Amino acid sequence: MSNLKKEEINDVLNRYDKDGITIATLGSHTSLHILNGAKEEGFKTAVVCEKGRETPYKRFNAADEYILIDKFSDIVNSDIQKKLQSLNSIVIPHGSFVAYAGLDEIENDFIVPMYGNREILRWEAERDLERKLLVEKNIRIPKKYDNPKDIDRSVIVKFPGARGGRGYFVASSHDEFNRKINNMKSRGWIKDSDVEQTHIEEYVAGCNYCIHYFYSQLNDEVELMGMDSRYESSIDGLVRIPAKDQLDINFDPSYLITGNHPVVMRESLLTQVFDIGDKLVKSANKLVPPGLNGPFCMQTLVNDDLEVIVFEISARIDGGTNSFMNGSSYSYLKHGPGMSMGRRIALEIKTAIEKRELSKIIT
Ligand code: AMP
Numbered sequence: 608m609s610n611l612k613k614e615e616i617n618d619v620l621n622r623y624d625k626d627g628i629t630i631a632t633l634g635s636h637t638s639l640h641i642l643n644g645a646k647e648e649g650f651k652t653a654v655v656c657e658k659g660r661e662t663p664y665k666r667f668n669a670a671d672e673y674i675l676i677d678k679f680s681d682i683v684n685s686d687i688q689k690k691l692q693s694l695n696s697i698v699i700p701h702g703s704f705v706a707y708a709g710l711d712e713i714e715n716d717f718i719v720p721m722y723g724n725r726e727i728l729r730w731e732a733e734r735d736l737e738r739k740l741l742v743e744k745n746i747r748i749p750k751k752y753d754n755p756k757d758i759d760r761s762v763i764v765k766f767p768g769a770r771g772g773r774g775y776f777v778a779s780s781h782d783e784f785n786r787k788i789n790n791m792k793s794r795g796w797i798k799d800s801d802v803e804q805t806h807i808e809e810y811v812a813g814c815n816y817c818i819h820y821f822y823s824q825l826n827d828e829v830e831l832m833g834m835d836s837r838y839e840s841s842i843d844g845l846v847r848i849p850a851k852d853q854l855d856i857n858f859d860p861s862y863l864i865t866g867n868h869p870v871v872m873r874e875s876l877l878t879q880v881f882d883i884g885d886k887l888v889k890s891a892n893k894l895v896p897p898g899l900n901g902p903f904c905m906q907t908l909v910n911d912d913l914e915v916i917v918f919e920i921s922a923r924i925d926g927g928t929n930s931f932m933n934g935s936s937y938s939y940l941k942h943g944p945g946m947s948m949g950r951r952i953a954l955e956i957k958t959a960i961e962k963r964e965l966s967k968i969i970t
Pocket of ligand 1: 749775810815837839
């Protein structure tokens with residue numbers, strides 16, 4: 608629960624020159640197209656960069672203002688906050704911003720107006736809360752197993768913490784689960800404390816689609832902006848080896864995202880796509896008001912019963928939006944050419960300023 612009062616943020620926002628708003632973000636994740644889109648919509652831009660990591664931003668001429676800091680987490684320091692406020696900044700939160708700034712700091716100490724709902728960031732980060740958002744409106748998710756004894760089909764076993772899916776494994780019975788856990792313990796890959804926190808869910812043998820939506824609070828409309836599929840190391844390298852060699856090399860795969868491919872779905876699935884997007888907006892609105900606001904993503908697997916099954920969500924801009932910096936097939940249908948997610952965010956902020964409704968979409 609955020610200790611920052613909406614009034615505190617509104618006080619800062621009220622002092623801003625609305626004709627001189629800067630769109631700012633941390634130089635990482637999706638910042639290149641957030642800043643590019645902001646420029647296209649006529650905003651000034653600022654990027655907060657860790658020293659030594661500014662090369663791509665300078666080479667792509669990403670921002671008007673470069674704020675260099677020693678380490679990413681310094682973005683919450685009071686001098687940086689003051690600097691951002693002095694530029695009339697609205698900060699766009701992305702995955703790296705949340706990871707480096709920290710949820711507690713965002714909820715309690717970061718008094719710079721942000722686009723989106725800062726409360727909901729915790730809901731996507733904590734598995735139980737994320738699950739609540741999905742089950743509220745019966746969105747199809749993988750079946751969860753509380754006890755490994757109940758395993759009755761292929762399951763994927765996940766461990767806590769961001770370790771890029773290292774050590775995830777697939778098992779089809781309780782015996783196989785125990786054998787693999789013991790094997791991993793003996794290799795030192797996991798500890799007893801990890802075993803207590805294993806997350807076991809149905810393994811969906813399907814194709815991966817990460818669906819990028821934009822929910823406009825101003826228009827009360829869910830837009831389909833694009834889709835990507837993940838390119839993950841080392842699993843995607845491993846599957847290039849013939850199956851018999853995969854068995855021989857006794858290799859522990861990980862699922863660390865290293866890139867994204869743009870993708871489209873068969874058209875008959877789009878009804879489900881809009882249905883689950885609308886449902887998530889409704890449950891977020893009920894459970895974490897003001898709910899979703901702007902970009903969000905549902906990471907899905909589509910099985911051969913043509914079910915779209917959601918295994919993860921992002922309640923802010925997701926990294927896969929980098930696959931359509933110049934627009935996607937879907938954003939083209941809605942907005943015409945060149946509408947990236949970054950530009951869509953900037954367009955929403957511009958519209959809110961014109962309608963004098965900025966405080967409605969800022970937290
Ligand atoms: P996660 O850490 O939950 O984002 O998952 C990392 C990767 O594991 C995903 O991108 C998928 O490739 C795979 N994965 C996750 N959950 C499942 C599942 N229930 N069934 C099949 N593959 C999964």
